[in-house]
Every structure is written in structure tokens, then in C-alpha cells.
Amino acid sequence: MSSDLIMCISLLMIVTSFVAMEWRNLPGAIYTYQLQSVLIALILALYAYSLSNYYLYVWCATVLASKGIILPWLLRRYVAKVHSEEVPPLLSATPSVLLGLLAALLAFCWVFVHYDKLVISPNLAGEPFRMNLAVAAAILVTGFYTLLTRRDAFKVVIGLCLLENAVHLSLVSLAPFIPDTALIGVVTDVVISVWMLLYIVAGVYRSLGSVDTFSLSKLRG
């Protein structure tokens, strides 16, 4: 039962990745990212329940606090200072979605098919681990795709957040018994790196009057 639920939620995460990537309204994209983070926390809670692993509840709370609350709050705070509409990306919506879907599908299928070669631990064999890792690969590719095709610095930061969510989901799939100390270190790094990036982007906006990453070379005068 919980295995099916985990698989459904993880598939829903792919949808949220695409919405966060394609939604030109930045506050909307941030809300979608927030929803995705809550979904990861939910997956962790379900894992904790089904594996009877107390540490995963702590992990769930950490993810909820950092990715579900702190990072969206930081993103909203900095976006509010600048603008709400994304700088137009390199590709228009339809080709962007099609290309992104193709890349995500390839990544998903590759990991799904080769899962048994990649993961040798008998505890992690079969579902929902296989599906989770395949979803993580799809989100990872979506994150990279966002980084490569978006011109808006805030959207690029959201792309980085998607990448981090993908790696987090793969952590759940490959290492559900990872110690708390390492996990807290990972989450702390993520929060600080996003916060610093937003701080620098705000500085760029003050200097350039724009957050278009293609205009960054103008900063050299």
C-alpha cells in the first residue's frame, strides 16, 4: 500500500518539476517547488513508516523545514524585490516542454532498466526504490535542462533547487539509513548556497537593473 503511494507521489514530483521549470510567473514556480519539497518529505515519512526507521522521521522534518519552508521563503523574499515575471527563456513553451520531456524520459528509462546493475544491496531491490531512483534521474535532468535554457537568474536558482531535490530523492532511494549528521550537513550546505546565490543575484540586479544571465558580461563594463 505505502509502496504504491510512494511511487505515485514520486511520479507527481516529475510533474511539479516541469511546472516549476515552465511557469513564467516566478512566485507560482516557487510555490510549485515548495509543493515538490513537501512531496519529498511525505515520501520520507512513508519510508519511515514502512521501514520502521525512526531516523527517517528526523530526515523528513529536516527536509520540511529547509526545503519546504526556509528556501521558498528566501526565494520569495528576493524575487519580491525584483520582479514576478521570468526573463523570457531561450525556447518557447512548447518546444521547451517537448525537449525537456524527451530528456527526462530518456533518463527515467535508462535508470529504470539498469537499476539492478547500479544497486546491489538486497534491501534496496525492487519497488519503490527502483521507481524513486528513476524519478530522481528524471528530475536531475530537468534541473540541468532548466540551468541550461533559462536566462532569468532566479529561475536558474530554482533549477539548482530542483537538482538538489533530485539528489535528495536519490539519497532516499540509495541510502535510506544514512546517519543524521551527514544529512544535516548536506541540508545546511544547500540552504546556505541558495541563500548566498540569491544575495549575489540581488547585488547583480542592483548593478545591472536586470537578472538576465545573458547580460552578465555587461558587468565587466
Place this chain on the structure above:
Amino acid sequence: MAESSLLIALFSVPALAAIVEYVLGKKSPDSAGRVAILGATATCGLAIAIANQTLHGLHPTALGQQLYADGLSALLALIVSVVGLITTIYAYSYLRHEVEEGKISRERLPLYFVLTLVFISTMAAVTVTNNLIMMYVLVEATTLASALLVTYYWQPESLEAGYKYLLLCSVGIIVGLLGCVVFYSAAVPFVGGSKAMLITEVMKVSSRFPPAVSLIGGALIIIGFGSKAGLVPFHAWLPDAHSQSPSPMSALLSGVTIKVAVYAVVRIASMASPAHSVLGTYCVVLGIVTMLVGILCAFAQADLKRLLAFHSVSQMGYIIMGFGIGSYLGVYGGIYHLLNHTLFKSLLFLCSGALLYAHGTTNIHELSGKKHSPLVAILFFIGAFAMSGLPPLNGFFSKFAIFVAAAQAHLWWAFVTALFTSFATMACLVKAGYEIFLSPAPAAASAPVLAKTTFTVSAPPFGSTSVAVAGRTGTKGCPGAMAAAMVTLALLVLASGFSGGVLNRLIDMSAKALLNR
């Protein structure tokens, strides 16, 4: 293995010094840097003590083996602490001059030293961590600690550099984390959950990993942490970050930070032994491409710091090629070149800082019309010749080891490309050095000054000693502390080339540790 609190102290001492520096800096910005020098000196002492232990055959551990040091860790800890100390001493005078010039405010001075200490602390921690996931956490922490140093001047150019640096390194290191998790997951069935975090434990069972796991884990580590090491095509952040940082920070970034990233790559990727033949070839190709792209871009630069930054990219190619060859000699050459590059590149960046200090520019064409301190000129050419691999300087020996290893492995294409790049490096640096220090000044600048080559020497020795060549305009010498820092690095460049001894043993132990001998 023996429990040793030295490993904890190695990163705790600079972290504590950062707190003290912050508190004192708040009260009195003029005192900025004093605690930092003390903290860096203490860290240096601790690194020497750890190196001494490893040289005596001990492998100190701490916190239940979460921290561990072997020859390679000790060597990297020495590199971090020695160059950290030298650049901190240099920065003490350098940044005060920038305050006088109005480039930075007096209140901003302590921030540099606080962040530098945190940066040294995180890099020192990377060298002794034995935990796979903490390796990611700490390498990312070095990026976070240094990002605000890259944007220290908070000028538009430095903001662009900081944005690229933070974004590209963060993305790369996340990919590195994925590689760490792949290895962790593969090790769990053999050693259990808690021990699978320990690099030393995973190394013991890594030969039993399926080739697909080794290949994918190793590739993710090389691409991920390699982006922080400036390997092509993830090097875009490096020239901007190195050229926009304060010069002592450029020396630390180029001399140490990218080496710490290489350390993370080789420490973890060496677990991928079942897939070594594929990954090794990939590393050699990556190294060749990196050295060629680096040197070609270096030729196109008009700014000395950007030129040196592209040379860093190029030299990283040699290091990764050495590791990729995978024989004892290749790995030995890679580690030796890693050490040598730290020394001569830090020296060259400090020389560029001295030129910036004296003339307010690092543009090669603008510098060509000025008079320069002969000391800076001599030190620059020592660094340049060492990087070019001119015998008997240190760069020659490490490159020679890599060339021989490539020849022994019948990688003739790699051998020829590396040799060609070495000659190109010399041509590029000699051209830059000649233009800055020796070429006749442009006709327009020559009118009001000396008509022929003269040398003038006056006290203080480092202050106004100058070389004036065919009509160059005046100079402002650098303070004794800056000169002492550069001379120390030059002596280390000479010493690491001429004398083997302790360094040779450490490099030998490092190579054996990586090859699991």
C-alpha cells in the same frame, strides 16, 4: 592507526581564530589580520605535526575514524596551511594598502581575514575527513566560505565572478554527492551501513563493486568534484573568480582550493578500481583537453591574472593526466605536480598582486611601460620557468615523471600533447614576462624619463629597489611582509625541486595510499 586530537585541532584552531578575529575586528578594525596570522601559524604547526606522525608510519584517526590521515592527507594539510599562512601574511599589508587607496573601507578589512580563516578551516577539514558524505559537505563548504571572498570588492565584475563560481561549483559538487552516494550504497552489503560511510573501509571492498557501479560512481565524482578543480568543460568560473578576487585570495584559490578539489576526486575515484581502464583513459583525455584549452585561452589574455588563471586550468590537465595513467610513476607525477603547482602558481599570483600594488593594474600592456622591482621580476621568472618545466626547477621533475609515465603506458599522443603544451606554456609566460619587465616602453611613455637601461637601488630594500628599462615610468615598491611572503614561496619552489627528502617520502606514501599498496 592511532587516535590523535591533532586532526580535530587542524580545522578547529582556524575556526576558533575566525571567531576571535571577528570579535576583535568588530571592536578595532585596525587590528585585523593579527589573530589570523597567529591562527594560520598554529594550523601550520599542527599540519607539520600530522605530517611527522605519518612519516613515522602512523595513520592518526579521530572521532571513531571519521577523521583519518595518511601521506596524501598530510601533504594536502601542509599545502593548505603553509600557503594559507603565507597568503595571510601577504594580505596583512596588501589589504591595508587598498584601504589607504580607498578601494575598500576600513570596516571591511576584518571580514577578509575572518572568511580566510573559515576557508582554511574547511579546506583543512577536507584533507582529514574519512567520511564520504562529509567530503561533499566540506568541499561545498570551501565554496561557500570563498564565494564572499571572490565578491569581496562587491564590484559588478566581482559579482559576475561570484555568481558563476557559486553556481557552477555548487552544481558540480551536487553531482559529486551523487557519486559518493553510489559508492556508499554499493559498500553497504559488504561492510554494513555505518562503516560504508568511511572511505578507508569502502576502499577495502571497492574491488568487489560491479563495474557499472564503479564506472558511474567514478564518472560522477570526476565530473562533480572536477568542476571545482577547473577541469574543462566546467572551468568557466575559474578565470573570473581568480582574476576578480584580492590577489592573496587568488593565490589561495589557484594554489590550494583547486588542489583540494583534486584531492576529493582522487581520494574517492580511486575506489573505482574495477572500472579503472575506462576511467583512466577518460582522465587522460580530459587532462589533454584541459591542458590544451587552458593554454590556448591563456595566449589570448591581456590581463595577467586571467592569463595565470588559464594556466591553472592548463596545469590541472597535467595533474589529472598523471592520475589517469594510473601507474605508480603517473600517480607520483600527478601528486608531485599538484604540490609544485601550488607553490609556483601561488608565487605568480602574489607577484601579480605586487604589480597591482605598485601600479594599480594587471593589464600586461599597461604594465609594460612601468618600472618594476627587480625582486618581483626575478620571482616572477622563477615561478614562470618552474611552471614551464625548465630544469632544474620543481615543475621539470613532476612533468618529467608524467611524461615518462605516459611513454611507459605507450600513450604517445598524450605524451606529445603534454610536451607541446609545456613548450607553449613557456612561450606564453616568457612573452608576458618580457612584455611586463623587459620590453622597451612605448614611445609616448618614454619621453620624460630615463633614456637607457638603469638599475637604481635604495633603502628600504624592498621598497624602492627598481629596474628601469629604456624609458619606463616610476614604481612603488611593496612592503617587507609582502616581499617576504613571495621570497618564501620562491625558496619553497627551489627547495621542492632541488631536494627530495621528506617531501619525496610524503609523495611516495601518497601514491602508494592511492594505489592501495
